Amino acid sequence: MTATAxxxxxxxxxxxxxxxxxxxxxTTGKTERQIRRIAFSQTLSRWDFKYSPYLYISPFxxxxxxxxxxxxxxxxxVSVHEWNLIGGQGDFVGGDNFAFVLQQxxxxxxxxxxxxxxxxxxxxxxxxxxxxxxxxxxxxxxxxFWRMGVLLPYIVAxxxxxxxxxxxxxxxYGLINNLLGQLGIDPIGWHSEVLPxxxxxxxxxxxxxxxxxxxxxxxxxxxxxxxxxxxxxxDGAGVVRQFFSITIPQLRPTLIFVIVxxxxxxxxxxxxPRLYDSAGQGGASGQWMTITIYLYNLGWxxxxxxxxxxxAWLLFLIIVLVGLLNLAITRRIASGDNxxxxxxxxxRRAARSAARTARTARTRRDQEVDA
Amino acid sequence: MTFSRRTTATGALAGAAALALVITGCASGGxxxxxxxxxxxxxxxxxxDFGYTDELLAQYEAENPGVTIVHNRAATSNDxxxxxxxxxxxxxxxxxxEAVEVDWFxxxxxxxxxxxxxxxxxxxxxxxDWKTEAATDADGRLVAYGTDIGPEAVCYRADLFxxxxxxTDRAEVAALLEGxxxxxxxxGDQFVEATGGAWFDSAGATYxxxxxxxxxxxxxxxxxxxxxxxxxxxxxxxxxxxxSETQSAHLAQWSxxxxxxxxxxxxxTMLCPGWMLGVIEGNAPEVTDWDIADVFPGGGGNWxxxxxxxxxxxxxxxxxxxxxxxxxxxxxxxxxxxSAGTFPSQTAAYSEDALLTATxxxxxxxxxxxxxxxxxxxxxxxPFKSVKYFPINDALQKSLTRVDVDGTHxxxxxxxxxxxxxxxxx
Numbered sequence: 001m002t003a004t005a006x007x008x009x010x011x012x013x014x015x016x017x018x019x020x021x022x023x024x025x026x027t028t029g030k031t032e033r034q035i036r037r038i039a040f041s042q043t044l045s046r047w048d049f050k051y052s053p054y055l056y057i058s059p060f061x062x063x064x065x066x067x068x069x070x071x072x073x074x075x076x077x078v079s080v081h082e083w084n085l086i087g088g089q090g091d092f093v094g095g096d097n098f099a100f101v102l103q104q105x106x107x108x109x110x111x112x113x114x115x116x117x118x119x120x121x122x123x124x125x126x127x128x129x130x131x132x133x134x135x136x137x138x139x140x141x142x143x144x145f146w147r148m149g150v151l152l153p154y155i156v157a158x159x160x161x162x163x164x165x166x167x168x169x170x171x172x173y174g175l176i177n178n179l180l181g182q183l184g185i186d187p188i189g190w191h192s193e194v195l196p197x198x199x200x201x202x203x204x205x206x207x208x209x210x211x212x213x214x215x216x217x218x219x220x221x222x223x224x225x226x227x228x229x230x231x232x233x234x235d236g237a238g239v240v241r242q243f244f245s246i247t248i249p250q251l252r253p254t255l256i257f258v259i260v261x262x263x264x265x266x267x268x269x270x271x272x273p274r275l276y277d278s279a280g281q282g283g284a285s286g287q288w289m290t291i292t293i294y295l296y297n298l299g300w301x302x303x304x305x306x307x308x309x310x311x312a313w314l315l316f317l318i319i320v321l322v323g324l325l326n327l328a329i330t331r332r333i334a335s336g337d338n339x340x341x342x343x344x345x346x347x348r349r350a351a352r353s354a355a356r357t358a359r360t361a362r363t364r365r366d367q368e369v370d371a
Numbered sequence: 372m373t374f375s376r377r378t379t380a381t382g383a384l385a386g387a388a389a390l391a392l393v394i395t396g397c398a399s400g401g402x403x404x405x406x407x408x409x410x411x412x413x414x415x416x417x418x419x420d421f422g423y424t425d426e427l428l429a430q431y432e433a434e435n436p437g438v439t440i441v442h443n444r445a446a447t448s449n450d451x452x453x454x455x456x457x458x459x460x461x462x463x464x465x466x467x468x469e470a471v472e473v474d475w476f477x478x479x480x481x482x483x484x485x486x487x488x489x490x491x492x493x494x495x496x497x498x499x500d501w502k503t504e505a506a507t508d509a510d511g512r513l514v515a516y517g518t519d520i521g522p523e524a525v526c527y528r529a530d531l532f533x534x535x536x537x538x539t540d541r542a543e544v545a546a547l548l549e550g551x552x553x554x555x556x557x558x559g560d561q562f563v564e565a566t567g568g569a570w571f572d573s574a575g576a577t578y579x580x581x582x583x584x585x586x587x588x589x590x591x592x593x594x595x596x597x598x599x600x601x602x603x604x605x606x607x608x609x610x611x612x613x614x615s616e617t618q619s620a621h622l623a624q625w626s627x628x629x630x631x632x633x634x635x636x637x638x639x640t641m642l643c644p645g646w647m648l649g650v651i652e653g654n655a656p657e658v659t660d661w662d663i664a665d666v667f668p669g670g671g672g673n674w675x676x677x678x679x680x681x682x683x684x685x686x687x688x689x690x691x692x693x694x695x696x697x698x699x700x701x702x703x704x705x706x707x708x709x710s711a712g713t714f715p716s717q718t719a720a721y722s723e724d725a726l727l728t729a730t731x732x733x734x735x736x737x738x739x740x741x742x743x744x745x746x747x748x749x750x751x752x753x754p755f756k757s758v759k760y761f762p763i764n765d766a767l768q769k770s771l772t773r774v775d776v777d778g779t780h781x782x783x784x785x786x787x788x789x790x791x792x793x794x795x796x797x
Contacts, residue, residue, distance in 0.1 A: 086460035086482055104795055166627065173631040191623070192777035278625035281765075284772035285779055285788070300453060302762055302796065303478070 072316070079309035086303070097310035107311070109286045110294040111318075113198065117273070117290065118266035121202035121209075126258060128206070129213035130251075134243055136214065137221045147218065150211035161204050162275030169200040169276075191277055197288040204272045209265075213258055220254035221247060256330045263326050267319050268292055291315050411687050412439045413694055416466035418451040419444075421518060421677070422707025423698065431697055438690065448472045459485055465682040467691035468698075471515060472677045476505065477756040479680070483508035487681040487688045489516060494696055501753030502716045506678055514680060516699040519713035521644030521675035522746035523580060523667050526651060529735075530660040531639040535565035541737060545666035552581055552610065555668040559618040562639055569620035569638040574775035575768050576624045578611045580642040582764070583672045586752050589763045598763045599790045608767070612782045615775045623776045630654040642667075644674040645714040645743050652733045663734050665742040671749030676716060714743050721747070759796060766792040 079097055082090030101107050132150055140146055153161075168175045169190040177187040188196050228246045237245065248255075270292040274280045281297060282289025291311065299308030417423060428440045443466060445451040452475045458464035459482060471479055479486075490513040495503070498517045506515040525548060529539040537558070538544055548555055559570035571577050582588050582604070589598035598604055615621075620638040622629040632638060634655035641647070643663060651661055679695045681688055697703060704715040705725050720726055721744045729740030754760075770789035773780040780788070 085456050088460060105791070106795070170627045170631070172622070172628040173635075174627070189777070191626070192779060277623065279623075281769070284769040284777055287777075301765075303456065 075309045075312050078305055079313050081306050083306035083309065084303055085299075085305055090306070093306070097306045098314070101307055101310050101314065106286055106289070106294060107291075107314075110282075110289050110291045113194075113273075113282070113286070113288055114267055114269065114290045114292075116195075117198045117201050117205070117269060117288070118263070120198060121205040121269075122259075122262045122266045124202075125206045125210050125213060126255075126262065129210050129217055129258075130248075132210070132214040133217035133221055134247060136218050137247075147215065150214050152211065153207050154209065154212045156208065158204075158208060158271040159275060161208055162272050165200065165204045165207070165272075166276045191283065192287070194287045197276070197283065201269075201272050201276060201288055205266070205269065209262070213262065216258055217251060217254060220251050224250045252331075256327060259326055259330050260323055263322055264319055267315065267322065270296070291318075410437045410439065411690055412441060413468065413687060413691055414441045414443060414466035415468045415470075415694070415698075416443045416445065416451065416454075417470040418446070418448045418472070420711040420713075421470060422709070422711030422713050424706075424710050427703060427706055427710075431694060435693075438694075440694070448474060455479070459682065459684075463684055465684060467681065467685045467687055468695050469680050469682055470518070470677055471680050473505075473675060473756075474761060476515075476678060477758055477760055480508060480514070481758055483510075483512065483514045485683055486514040487683045487685075487692060488512040489514060489681060489692055489695065491692075491696065494700075497699070497701070497719065498716050499718055499747065499750070501673075501750065502676070505753060505756075515678035516680075516695050517716040518677045518679060518699055518704070518707070519646075519675075520716040520747060520750075521646055521673055522714060522743050522750060523583075523642050523644045523672040523674050524742055524746050525640055525664045525666055525668075526643035526647065526734075527640045527662055527664060528636055528638075528658075528660050529662050531562075531566065531568060531636060535562045535639070537562065537565075539662075541662050541664045541735075544662075544664040548664065548666045548668060550668065552668045556610070556614040556618065559614060559640075563617050566639075568636075570618035570640060571615075572620050572629060572632065572638045572641045573622050573624050574611050574615040574619050574771045576642055577615075577619075578607060578768070578771055579674065580667070580672050581607045581611060581669065582767075583674060583754055584669050584752050585754060587755050589760055590755065590757045592755065594757060596759055596763070596793065596796075598767070599793050604767075605786070608771070608786065609782060612771065612774050619775055621776050621778075623772055634658055636660075642672075642674070645739070646675065646712060648731060648734065648739060649712055659735075661734055663731075663737045663739065663742060665745055667746060667749065670751050671746055673747075673750050673753070677713075714747070762796050763793055766796075 078089075080092060080094055082093055084090065136143070136146055136150070169177075171177065171187065171189055171191050174190065177190070181187060190196050190200050224247065228250075229242055232242050232246060269290050273282055273288045273290050274293055274296070276288060277283070280293075281301075282293045292315070295308050295311040295315070298304050298311060415423065415428075423442060425442075428442060432438055432440060445454065451470065451472070455465070455469055455471065455475075456478075459479075490511075495513075499520065502517040502520060503513065506517065507513050525544075527544060532539050532544065538547055548558060556570075562568070562570050585603055585607070587597070588601060588604055590596055620632055622632045622637065633641075633651060634657065636658070641651075643651075648663070655661065679699060681691045681695055685691055699717070701715065701717040701720040701723070704713075704717050705720050705723055707713050708715055708720075708726065708729075715721070715726065726740045726744065729738070730736045731739040766789050769792075770780075770785040773785045773788070774782055
């Protein structure tokens with residue numbers, strides 16, 4: 001826009017001058033008034049250009065401030081007080097609640113469990129989803145059928161999933177231990193041992209979320225220009241090579257999104273471990289007690305909201321930290337196959353839009369550079 | 372947390388219907404509408420199935436013109452608890468009559484000043500003593516009317532008893548088990564020796580029956596926690612775990628395995644409050660050999676039961692108190708027993724034919740009414756349950772599970788963890 005070019009003149013005009021100079025109406029006055037009018041509408045359009053996008057996006061942030069930021073800050077306030085559900089706010093205790101929680105062995109057990117369950121669910125989940133998406137991206141008969149099929153487990157309510165799976169993972173009469181018994185394998189203590197209980201819970205999580213993740217990745221895969229694949233085929237690249245050298249690097253932003261969201265979800269896991277046995281407390285020795293279950297027990301079990309709020313904030317900080325760490329690692333991994341230096345964002349965007357318009361010949365040249 | 376777990380069993384069944392009721396009930400608001408002509412709406416909030424049928428409530432409406440009753444049913448007692456405490460703290464939003472389960476009754480009693488005083492000399496003798504005593508606060512105000520109780524008997528598998536060469540007739544079984552817990556475990560040893568099977572379902576369930584006979588188990592009256600030093604608790608803990616080594620079926624109560632074991636004949640006996648009869652029948656419908664004996668080791672015992680309270684924040688406290696008194700009167704309680712099997716806590720009901728002649732076809736036509744009346748009269752001790760009773764009991768149940776079910780700890784190491792957990796409650 002030309003707004004910046006007009007700037008000196010517009011600002012140079014004294015705002016009160018024009019009305020008083022109406023009477024003489026000489027040529028200079030006329031031109032001055034015209035300039036002023038142009039200048040003001042241009043100021044408006046400049047404001048429009050600069051500020052209205054913020055106005056358009058503001059409903060989200062206003063809503064977020066009310067339903068997201070306020071609870072977050074209020075939780076922080078609660079966490080530095082003694083706080084009972086009915087008695088409400090008690091004395092200010094500073095960091096005591098945090099200190100108490102950090103000294104509890106239960107908290108560290110919960111942290112261990114949360115990370116363990118998160119890792120053995122998220123890593124295989126994203127990997128499997130990536131493979132499923134890659135297969136769905138090929139030419140299949142009945143595409144929609146397969147695509148909806150992978151989403152089917154996601155429709156099942158988590159409570160139902162947990163009920164069915166915890167039945168299957170029963171220690172004495174569970175389906176899985178029965179099958180293992182027929183193969184001559186000793187029954188596994190799905191509810192008494194730590195790692196088996198994590199595996200069982202991770203299975204529930206993966207059952208529900210893999211299809212969902214696969215569909216997101218599939219949507220991103222479909223946006224990759226087909227030219228890349230055609231070009232690489234001409235160069236003799238196989239399916240595997242295409243997957244690693246084109247699909248994964250192109251999926252990078254989506255992968256980051258998927259990994260970050262599954263990190264958040266994984267660290268907040270609650271339904272599955274809570275419904276894994278009838279007591280819902282994460283096992284007699286806390287075998288599968290996650291941080292959110294610990295939080296719930298402090299808040300609703302012991303009605304001690306100050307400590308529960310402290311756990312909520314610790315969890316928040318942990319998620320932020322892991323999220324950042326994740327982001328750093330994903331950026332590496334997703335571009336790791338590319339021997340080239342990572343292009344900065346602007347030039348990547350330019351390259352992508354160029355690729356979209358350009359013809360095969362051009363793309364081929366890009367691929368040669370890539371290779 | 373013991374009693375509330377039956378709520379998951381029965382609650383699941385009532386879930387769908389209850390949800391619909393809750394939704395429609397909520398829409399009509401907190402029961403503070405007073406019509407122009409003096410008509411009032413009373414809201415009653417219960418959970419699971421209290422046996423308050425539409426017909427029963429309609430009967431009250433007919434007898435009291437101008438009163439409309441709205442009944443909201445929560446699916447589980449835990450849902451009711453969350454709702455109760457949130458709104459009690461907020462000072463508004465509770466129903467005119469709120470049902471409270473013994474599980475969280477002690478927690479509620481801390482805030483008894485937020486509830487209406489329901490004392491009424493006319494009905495003061497209505498309930499069994501210990502039920503009324505528990506609902507009377509330090510200032511002598513009666514803040515809750517008792518609904519049902521859970522007198523405990525012993526349920527047993529007649530076929531497994533026969534296999535072990537033990538008597539199968541319920542009167543003979545009662546005579547055989549008459550005595551204290553030592554006797555119960557002694558017979559258990561005989562049974563295990565003869566059959567190699569398990570005598571009882573789990574250490575946790577058996578412990579629950581034993582600890583409910585101790586008046587001051589975890590706390591002293593002024594609130595001092597004695598759970599970890601009380602030799603009585605430690606002795607019961609050790610006794611049950613030593614017996615469970617050979618006699619337990621190692622099934623965590625309310626787990627899927629536990630229900631399967633009930634049908635598969637994994638254990639010969641289980642402690643049986645009145646409401647447990649329905650649980651057994653529901654989970655082992657094919658088994659014809661379950662029976663119930665009029666006996667309980669170490670005297671009587673109570674497991675579970677609920678109350679009705681009238682929150683002082685309501686707009687129609689007086690009318691609500693009237694309705695609560697009516698609902699907990701012996702006649703209405705007998706109707707509730709008939710429809711939902713909730714065993715009355717009203718002494719007058721115990722001489723009623725409707726209760727005394729009640730039999731149960733599933734338990735080989737056992738005279739359950741008579742047996743449970745006897746069992747309720749045998750209850751001698753009402754355990755003192757204060758604020759920390761349930762978290763402590765919960766921690767102890769977990770320590771039993773670690774040894775009995777998980778097998779991950781020894782009796783001693785699990786006790787140490789229990790001590791640490793009780794300290795962390797501070």
